[in-house]
Amino acid sequence: MSNMLLYEELENKVAVLTINRPDKLNALNISLLQELASTLERIEQSDIRVVVITGAGTKAFVAGADLEEIAACSPFELWSFLRQGQNVLRLIEGLSKPVITAINGIALGGGFELALACSLRIAGEKSYFAFPEASLGLMPGFGGTQRLPKAIGKTVALEYLLTGSKLSAEEAYRLGLINKVVKIDELRSKALEMANKIANQSPAAVRFILQSVQGGYELAGERGELLEAGLTALCSATEDSREGLAAFKERRKPVFTGC
Incomplete structure (x- = not known):
C-alpha cells in the first residue's frame, strides 16, 4: 500500500483508512481511487467488522x-x-460492513460525495461541505446529483448543487446529513467509539440490516417490507441469532462470529 492511503487494523476488528495527501488537501486522483478500490475489496473478503x-x-x-x-x-x-x-x-455504499466517515475538515465536491456514500458520518465542528463544481464550469460526477437529493430532498439539494453554497457541519446535522458534530480533537475517538459499538453487535445482523436498508431504499411500500421480512427470516437462521438468543436466556454477553 502506498503512502497515499494509510491502513490501520485495530482491536475489535475495526479498520481505519486515512486518505493521506495533505499537501493536496487529500484530493482524489486516479492512483488513489484504484488503491481505495483494491483495499475495499480486500476488506469485503476479510473479517473486519467496521471501517472508518x-x-x-x-x-x-x-x-x-x-x-x-x-x-x-x-x-x-x-x-x-x-x-x-x-x-x-x-x-x-454496498460494503457488507458499515463505513463511518470521520470528516476532519472541508469536504468539497468528490469529498462531499465520498462522505455521502458512507453509512454514518461524524464531523469536526469546523468542517463544512460544498459542491463548487458549477463555478468551475463543471458538475458533480461521483454521484452527488443522485445521493444528495435522496438524503435531503430535491429542492434543498438543488440549492447547494446550483449555488455552490457552503454547508456548515451544524447545518448538515440539522438536515440529517451528519450523525454527530464533535470537537476536532475528539473526532477520532468518537468515530472509534461508534465503530466499536457496532463491532460488538452480530456481524450477520449488521450485514442483513445494511442490505435491507440499501435495497429497500429504492423500493416503495410493501416491496421494501417484503425485502425486510425475507432478510429477517434469513438472519434468524444464522449462528449469531442462535447465540444471541441463548446469551439473552442465560444472561451472559453473546460471542458473535458473523456466521
Missing part, C-alpha cells in the same frame, strides 16, 4: 478530485475517471 474513513491533517477531509489531473483529461479520459470514482463510491 478519514483524511490526514485537520484542514481537509477530501477537497474534491485532483483538478490538475482533471484539467489534463480529454472528455473520454474524464468520463473514465468519473466512472472509476463512481465505482469506488458504490463499493463503499
